[in-house]
Amino acid sequence: MNLIFLGPPGAGKGTQAKRICDKYNLTQIATGDILREHLKNETGLGKKAREYINAGNLVPNDLIIDMMRYEIEKNRSKGGYLLDGFPRNVAQAEALDELLNDLNDKIDVAIVLNVPNSELMARLTGRRVCPSCGTSYHLIFNPPAKEGVCDHDGEELFQRKDDNEETVNNRLEVYTKETKPIITYYEKQGLAHHVDGVGSVDEIFNLINEGIDSFVNN
Ligand code: AMP
Numbered sequence: 291m292n293l294i295f296l297g298p299p300g301a302g303k304g305t306q307a308k309r310i311c312d313k314y315n316l317t318q319i320a321t322g323d324i325l326r327e328h329l330k331n332e333t334g335l336g337k338k339a340r341e342y343i344n345a346g347n348l349v350p351n352d353l354i355i356d357m358m359r360y361e362i363e364k365n366r367s368k369g370g371y372l373l374d375g376f377p378r379n380v381a382q383a384e385a386l387d388e389l390l391n392d393l394n395d396k397i398d399v400a401i402v403l404n405v406p407n408s409e410l411m412a413r414l415t416g417r418r419v420c421p422s423c424g425t426s427y428h429l430i431f432n433p434p435a436k437e438g439v440c441d442h443d444g445e446e447l448f449q450r451k452d453d454n455e456e457t458v459n460n461r462l463e464v465y466t467k468e469t470k471p472i473i474t475y476y477e478k479q480g481l482a483h484h485v486d487g488v489g490s491v492d493e494i495f496n497l498i499n500e501g502i503d504s505f506v507n508n
Contacts, residue, residue, distance in 0.1 A: 291314060291316065291370040291398050291502075291506055292316075292370050292371055292372075292373075292395065292396065292397050292398055293310070293316065293370070293371075293372045293373070293397070293398060293399055293400070293401060293502070294372075294373045294376075294377070294397055294399075294400040294401070294476070294481075295307050295372060295373065295374045295375075295400075295401050295403065296400055296401065296402045296403070296469070296472065296473060296476070296482075297402060297403030297404065297405065297487060298405060298407070298410055298462060298465045298469075299410065299414060299458070299461045299462065299465060300405065300409075300410040300411075300413040300414040300417070300458075301403040301404070301405045301410070301487045302403055302405070302487050302491070302494060303374050303375065303403060304320060304322075304323075304374060304424070304426060305426055305491060306403070306491070306494060306495060306498055307320065307372050307374040308424075309491075309495050310372060310495075310498060310499075310502070311372055313499070314370065314502075315369060315370070316369065316370045316371055316372045317365045317368055317369070317370070317371045317372070318371070318372050318374055319358070319361050319362065319365060319371050319372065319373050319374065319376070320374040320375050321354065321357070321358065321373075321374070321375035321376040321378070322343075322374075322375045323424065324357065324361065325339050325343060325349065325357075326343075329343065335353060335357060338350075338353060339353065343451075343452060344451055344452060344457070345452075345457065345460065346452050346457040346458070346459075346460035346461035346464060347460065347464060348378055348379065348464060348468060351379070351381050351382055351385070354376065354378075354382060355382060355385045355389075358373075358376055358382075358386070358389070359389055362389065362393070362395075363393070366393065366395065373386075373397075377472055378468065378469050378472075379468040379469060379471075379472065380471055380472055380475060382472075383472045383475050383476075397476075397481060398481075398502075398505055398506055399481055399482075399483050399501065399502055399505040399506070400473075400476040400481045400482050400483070401483055401485055401498055401501055401502070402473055402476075402482055402483065402484045402485065403485055403487035403494070404484055404485065404486055404487050405487040405488055406488070407462055409488065410458070410462060411455065411458055411459075411462075413428065413431070414453050414458045414461075415453060415454065415455055415458060416428045416429040416430055416431065417449070417450065417453050418434075418438075418447040418448065418449055419447060419448060419449075419450060420440035420442065420443065420445050420447055421445055421446075421447075421448055422440065422443050422445040423440065423442050423443055423445075425440055425441070425442060427440075427447060434447065481505075483501035483502075483504070483505060485497045485498055485501055
């Protein structure tokens, strides 16, 4: 089974993706996480991508599509995968279809997490992340047991550079302009399943599971 998670920044894609991957034994392929690793390791791709990421703009398609071709080919031998943060515009969705066609592979369902813009700003500016295991917290809505450190491994939490108000505003605009149209792209293919992304992590997880079951068992 191969899944796509769609939704605005701050919708909870990463949090839910981790749980869904554990449950169905899928590999999470999160473009943002992969790009941040490239930035940290100062690879050629990292150097080219840095200014786009820090400004909240999309990294150019040719770089992303090459990276994803490599990641999907590398991971598909392990079984199913979940694409988190890709595709992010129609050209990427079309490139993904071509790639899957070449590989004789397919997407089973695209889960669309819906959260109103009014909620996203607060979620993103209050987000804190563990550098080691990637767990996301929120200063108010989901604080760690001990202030500033991860519950799982005691690492000091950090704030992503693009989680400030100005960059978040741009990321939300980019989402509306460039990424939202691909919801229609997957609706037309009969693959989109909408989930209300406002509620507890457990409630949303259950809704996603119901969606997956309705597609995969039909
Ligand atoms: P994320 O962690 O998904 O919020 O992504 C962080 C940043 O990485 C985005 O704001 C973009 O600059 C870049 N990025 C992630 N995925 C993509 C993609 N599929 N296409 C272009 N840029 C991306």
